[in-house]
Amino acid sequence: MKVLIFDTAEAAAQRCAAHLLDRVRENPCAVLGLATGGTMLPVYDRVATTYLAERVSFSQVTTFNLDEYVGLASKHVCSYHSYMRVALFDRIDIDLGKTHIPKGDAVDLAAEARAYEQQITASGGIDLQLLGIGQNGHIGFNEPTSSLASRTRVIVLTEETRHANRIYFTKHADTPRRAITMGIGTILAAKACLVLGTGEGKSDAIAAMIEGPLSARCPASALQMHPAVTVIVDRAAAAGLKLGDDYQRVHPNGA
Ligand code: PGA
Numbered sequence: 001m002k003v004l005i006f007d008t009a010e011a012a013a014q015r016c017a018a019h020l021l022d023r024v025r026e027n028p029c030a031v032l033g034l035a036t037g038g039t040m041l042p043v044y045d046r047v048a049t050t051y052l053a054e055r056v057s058f059s060q061v062t063t064f065n066l067d068e069y070v071g072l073a074s075k076h077v078c079s080y081h082s083y084m085r086v087a088l089f090d091r092i093d094i095d096l097g098k099t100h101i102p103k104g105d106a107v108d109l110a111a112e113a114r115a116y117e118q119q120i121t122a123s124g125g126i127d128l129q130l131l132g133i134g135q136n137g138h139i140g141f142n143e144p145t146s147s148l149a150s151r152t153r154v155i156v157l158t159e160e161t162r163h164a165n166r167i168y169f170t171k172h173a174d175t176p177r178r179a180i181t182m183g184i185g186t187i188l189a190a191k192a193c194l195v196l197g198t199g200e201g202k203s204d205a206i207a208a209m210i211e212g213p214l215s216a217r218c219p220a221s222a223l224q225m226h227p228a229v230t231v232i233v234d235r236a237a238a239a240g241l242k243l244g245d246d247y248q249r250v251h252p253n254g255a
Pocket of ligand 1: 036037038039040131132133134135138139140
């Protein structure tokens with residue numbers, strides 16, 4: 001893994017946005033895997049402002065989001081469909097017909113999951129998969145003990161994840177109990193992965209992902225098996241790394 005450590009969360013998010021924008025500049029028809037969550041908001045903000053300033057066109061870009069809550073209609077204000085519209089899609093020239101997010105309100109969720117995998121394959125596969133990480137080491141909504149070979153499917157969310165996402169809902173009881181998520185096998189099939197983790201709350205998960213044993217206990221550790229992973233962290237999220245000085249020596253200040 002290529003580990004880039006930045007002094008601040010803002011610098012880390014900026015670097016993450018720059019990496020994404022570079023891929024689109026190199027390949028205007030890129031297939032991007034997108035993530036949601038609080039960590040990604042400054043990234044999408046930066047992407048949208050750079051789009052305006054430099055007119056980096058997304059009109060030919062295809063996107064696949066990692067996950068969606070089960071039971072929420074696309075129009076629900078807390079759905080990841082709404083998140084993506086507000087955070088990014090309505091701010092750039094992307095063709096909404098080329099954007100994909102699993103439908104959490106599909107009548108047949110298993111069929112929806114199968115169709116999602118087929119759509120990814122039909123697109124030629126994901127060129128760059130953007131990933132946040134949960135405090136419990138999840139990527140997408142692949143909670144601990146998910147199969148490291150899993151594909152898109154419905155998963156029951158842990159109480160820890162429900163509590164972390166509680167802030168977006170009126171009350172805990174409203175926080176969805178299930179999600180439809182790309183599997184770890186789906187994520188590993190992407191040509192490249194870009195992980196962003198910021199804040200001290202992520203430091204244990206980041207250390208387990210990079211330096212811990214390969215284990216379903218920390219789903220993100222599966223990325224150790226992927227040949228092209230870049231991890232971008234701020235100092236707080238890097239605090240648990242035993243080999244942090246080594247990563248800094250190889251890539252001083254994220255260079
Ligand atoms: P967060 O979520 O950015 O809101 O912390 C990340 C994740 O759970 O993958």
